[in-house]
Amino acid sequence: MSYAYLFKYIIIGDTGVGKSCLLLQFTDKRFQPVHDLTIGVEFGARMINIEGKQIKLQIWDTAGQESFRSITRSYYRGAAGALLVYDITRRETFDHLTTWLEDARQHSSSNMVIMLIGNKSDLDAKREVKSEEGLAFAKEHGLVFMETSAKTAANVEEAFINTAKEIYTKIQDGVFDVNNEANGIKLGPQHQTGGTVRPGTTEPGKPQGSGGCC
Numbered sequence: 384m385s386y387a388y389l390f391k392y393i394i395i396g397d398t399g400v401g402k403s404c405l406l407l408q409f410t411d412k413r414f415q416p417v418h419d420l421t422i423g424v425e426f427g428a429r430m431i432n433i434e435g436k437q438i439k440l441q442i443w444d445t446a447g448q449e450s451f452r453s454i455t456r457s458y459y460r461g462a463a464g465a466l467l468v469y470d471i472t473r474r475e476t477f478d479h480l481t482t483w484l485e486d487a488r489q490h491s492s493s494n495m496v497i498m499l500i501g502n503k504s505d506l507d508a509k510r511e512v513k514s515e516e517g518l519a520f521a522k523e524h525g526l527v528f529m530e531t532s533a534k535t536a537a538n539v540e541e542a543f544i545n546t547a548k549e550i551y552t553k554i555q556d557g558v559f560d561v562n563n564e565a566n567g568i569k570l571g572p573q574h575q576t577g578g579t580v581r582p583g584t585t586e587p588g589k590p591q592g593s594g595g596c597c
């Protein structure tokens with residue numbers, strides 16, 4: 384399918400916060416409760432529509448383990464958006480957000496849109512982090528905030544699409560240079576060939592079975 388823009392995303396956060404489950408829910412609309420840990424980086428893609436424009440999201444799901452942190456850093460550059468995820472039932476994943484955020488901002492474009500995600504909202508009875516705390520952290524660091532459930536799909540669509548809307552607004556405002564692919568944005572076939580998909584272009588496959596408890 385032809386598209387106007389391609390936006391590159393990266394999903395970051397501790398192991399087991401549900402990064403892979405969020406991606407799978409968004410791209411495949413399904414929940415997989417048990418699977419292997421992500422090794423390095425997994426990939427997924429999906430088309431969305433913003434203000435009548437077809438936009439392709441290319442999403443990189445990263446491993447949360449410290450041993451893979453250097454691989455993750457290499458994906459910050461060239462990402463227009465990031466979903467920074469913690470688990471509302473595990474306080475330590477929230478406490479580690481500052482480290483993740485520092486890493487992201489050190490290695491990415493200063494214009495990258497970062498969405499803070501408190502995942503597993505379906506497990507409210509086990510909550511260790513109040514939603515007010517997530518909101519306060521987001522406000523302090525200039526992030527967009529949302530709580531999601533990869534299991535029930537609550538706010539999953541909104542998390543990915545609202546991030547894209549923020550990116551699109553920055554394009555309209557001239558903040559992002561769309562001719563510089565290092566910003567994580569690429570002009571699509573609609574721009575380049577008047578709406579005709581170039582020969583040989585195909586949709587990437589869906590993400591492989593990937594990591595973290597959801």
